[in-house]
Amino acid sequence: RTGKAIPIASAREDATLKARAFELIAEELAAGEVVCIFPEGKITYDGELNPFKSGIEEIIQRSPVPVIPMALRGMWGSFFSRRYGAAMQRLPRRFWSRITLVASAPVSADKVSAGDLQQQVLLLRGSER
CATH class of the missing domain: 1.20.5 (Single alpha-helices involved in coiled-coils or other helix-helix interfaces)
Incomplete structure (x- = not known):
């Protein structure tokens, strides 16, 4: 809460x-x-991004605000990932994971699409899962 x-x-x-x-x-x-919205709708099973759901488009149609694409780097293998089984259900294998939040410039509401946002997040994340 x-x-x-x-x-x-x-x-x-x-x-x-x-x-x-x-x-x-x-x-x-x-x-x-x-x-803050995680438009994939679920935690990844393999460290790769899942397809973004269209809900982000519905939200922006209703409330046209700028969207700031962001990516989390270093989550895969952390306590919050499914790399070693269920997320957040076991003791972490590494206690001090370095997780980085990377953001880009805001996207105006009229240019928001789930597919375009996913591409931007992929570019922001780079090869680091």
Whole structure:
């Protein structure tokens, strides 16, 4: 709760939860808050990016704000990855993982697409998973 996480699900899983999540996201953006979204919708099983879901496009249509593409480097093999099995379910193999957040320039709302954002995130991340 402290991080103000907004639970979300696909429409197939829970259409009501998805609709409520999109309402809360719109409210936060309208209030000038920053909302961080992981558009893959799940944690990777192999360290590579999963395809970005179209939900980011729905959010931006409803609340046209700039989007800042970001990538996390060094997550693969950390406590938060699935490299050695379920994420966050075991003692870390390495306690001091160096994880870096890399960001690029904002993208205007009218230029946002899931595919383009995924390409930008791939470029930001580079070869470091």
